[in-house]
Amino acid sequence: MSTYSAPPAGNQTACALGIPCRACTCELRLVARDKKRGRISVAPGAHLIVQGQSTRTIYILYEGWAARYRTLSRGTYQILDILLPGDLIGLPAALLGVAGHSVRALTAATFCVLDANRLAALFRQQPRLALNMLRARAREQERSDVWLTVLGRMHASERIGCLLLQLRDRLDERGLAKGRSWLLPLQRAELADTLGLSKVHVQRALRALRDGGLANLDGHRVVIPNSRNLARFAGYARDRSRNRFSILRMRRARGRTR
Numbered sequence: 001m002s003t004y005s006a007p008p009a010g011n012q013t014a015c016a017l018g019i020p021c022r023a024c025t026c027e028l029r030l031v032a033r034d035k036k037r038g039r040i041s042v043a044p045g046a047h048l049i050v051q052g053q054s055t056r057t058i059y060i061l062y063e064g065w066a067a068r069y070r071t072l073s074r075g076t077y078q079i080l081d082i083l084l085p086g087d088l089i090g091l092p093a094a095l096l097g098v099a100g101h102s103v104r105a106l107t108a109a110t111f112c113v114l115d116a117n118r119l120a121a122l123f124r125q126q127p128r129l130a131l132n133m134l135r136a137r138a139r140e141q142e143r144s145d146v147w148l149t150v151l152g153r154m155h156a157s158e159r160i161g162c163l164l165l166q167l168r169d170r171l172d173e174r175g176l177a178k179g180r181s182w183l184l185p186l187q188r189a190e191l192a193d194t195l196g197l198s199k200v201h202v203q204r205a206l207r208a209l210r211d212g213g214l215a216n217l218d219g220h221r222v223v224i225p226n227s228r229n230l231a232r233f234a235g236y237a238r239d240r241s242r243n244r245f246s247i248l249r250m251r252r253a254r255g256r257t258r
Contacts, residue, residue: 041110048111049090049103056116059089064109065185069193070101079194081144082106082186084170088136091116107185151196154234156205159195161234164215164222169238181223 039062042048048059051071066083080101083089093099094116123130143166150162167184171177192199209215214230216223224230231237 039110039112041108042105044105044107044109046109047102047104049093049099049101051099051102054098055090055093058091058094058114058116058119059103060112060114061085061087061089062110062112065106066103066109067106067190067194068101068103077193078196079190081140081147082167082194084167084174085176086174088133088140091133091137106190156195156197156201157208158234159197160191160202160205160209161215161230162236163191163195164217164224165227165231165234165236165238168222168224168227180225180227181221183220184217184222185220 048066049055061083063085066087066089067079068081068083068089069077069079071077083103089103089111090099093101146166150159154162164184168177168182171182176182186194188199188202191197192202195202197205206215206217209230210217212233213225214233215225
């Protein structure tokens with residue numbers, strides 16, 4: 001697991017319910033597990049949700065990074081999504097009764113803890129929160145669709161380029177990343193499990209990006225000298241008209257898919 005310490009969330013960060021994270025008090029207190037706090041803090045590697053287990057708890061990541069992943073029968077796993085401050089966690093498991101994936105903290109992290117049994121009452125009192133939660137799930141689904149396309153049709157270096165740009169854009173939306181350099185608290189093995197590659201392929205792809213002057217990952221520090229050049233290389237586009245969603249623009253001149 002990563003030993004990186006994540007920076008605190010910025011004041012502009014808004015959670016999935018549309019509430020600024022530094023002010024998530026009155027509405028969330030209605031469904032908080034602990035009325036006095038409504039939040040928990042965990043160490044790197046701690047699990048919030050375990051695949052196959054039942055849960056009636058929903059979380060919103062307040063500070064730090066986490067990963068949503070699925071474990072295969074042979075013990076390997078695929079990271080499905082990197083979770084950032086403001087992201088909603090555990091809604092499908094709470095609604096369906098059993099978790100189809102696990103969620104663990106990648107860094108020291110703090111979560112708002114909500115009781116799914118009390119959501120109906122909350123939504124009756126605050127209908128806009130229900131719409132915001134639905135919007136958050138729609139954005140997550142769209143991001144998953146984009147990422148599935150990346151994994152299925154992109155070369156290793158392009159996958160990494162798309163991941164770095166998508167994370168940078170999501171951090172930028174939350175006021176957590178500015179400029180050309182930012183911190184990425186993933187080990188190389190975790191990058192491999194996110195990208196569907198081996199660690200050897202990840203290292204080669206990172207070297208190619210560095211040698212091409214497109215991106216450099218030194219330890220946990222990411223430097224992207226020119227975002228437009230990397231986006232052009234990876235076929236990545238950012239649609240600012242749709243809530244700043246990151247979307248993929250596939251290039252037609254693709255002879256190979258691996």
